Amino acid sequence: MQTPQVFTEPEREAVYRAIRERRDVRRGFLPTPLPDDILRRLLEAAHSAPSVGLMQPWRFLVVREPAIRQAVHDLFLEANNEAQQAFAADRRDQYAALKLEGLLEAPQHLCIVCDCDSPQGHGLGRRTMPETAVYSTVCAIQNLWLAARAEGIGAGWVSILDPRNLRNVLRIPEHLTIVAYLCLGYVDTFATEPDLERQGWEQRTPLDDCLHFDHFGVPEE
């Protein structure tokens, strides 16, 4: 089966719009749960991601139970407090003022894990770079993040969690690697710039500062 080579102009613009206007969302979640068919659409988008050797190593855990969301929020408070203490005095207060999760507001969470030892794909592409299983899982997360933006659903990645504690709360088997914990929920609006930029924590780097051609200019070894 093949599909037409070219996107129409509006289709192309819609793709770039989703990429441009995707945001990490930590606030403004509406309490409306995601309908099952919409959640399914997001998960199908994730499940369409590229993966090393067609391994599809991602596994999704949908968390809706308020008691579990609360327990994860408690883990966040603990990890965030430790993170705050680790900053030097001049950054500590600024860090404390940041909003870095919407765990209690978002009506559902999604934990994405990677089955790094899955035999699917027969190891193709992983012999020299076994970490590509996790990279594939991150591709799935990004697909979901973009699809969510197109659906008017905010997604916020929360990594300020101790993975050992998260494993206990969610009863994640040891052979699965925790990759991401996301808050998901409808929002009315999306900010035009990253929260961390608006709050003066960090600035986006111009593309040209990240762009190199042919080599990095360091002598060959």
Ligand SMILES: Cc1cc2c(cc1C)N(C[C@H](O)[C@H](O)[C@H](O)COP(=O)(O)O)c1[nH]c(=O)[nH]c(=O)c1N2
């Ligand atoms: C792997 C990873 C982990 C995290 C994040 C992202 C990614 C990719 N981000 C979101 C991050 O702060 C955000 O993407 C950048 O600030 C850029 O903003 P936009 O995503 O463009 O809105 C994030 N945000 C947050 O508030 N708490 C967190 O724990 C994390 N953790």
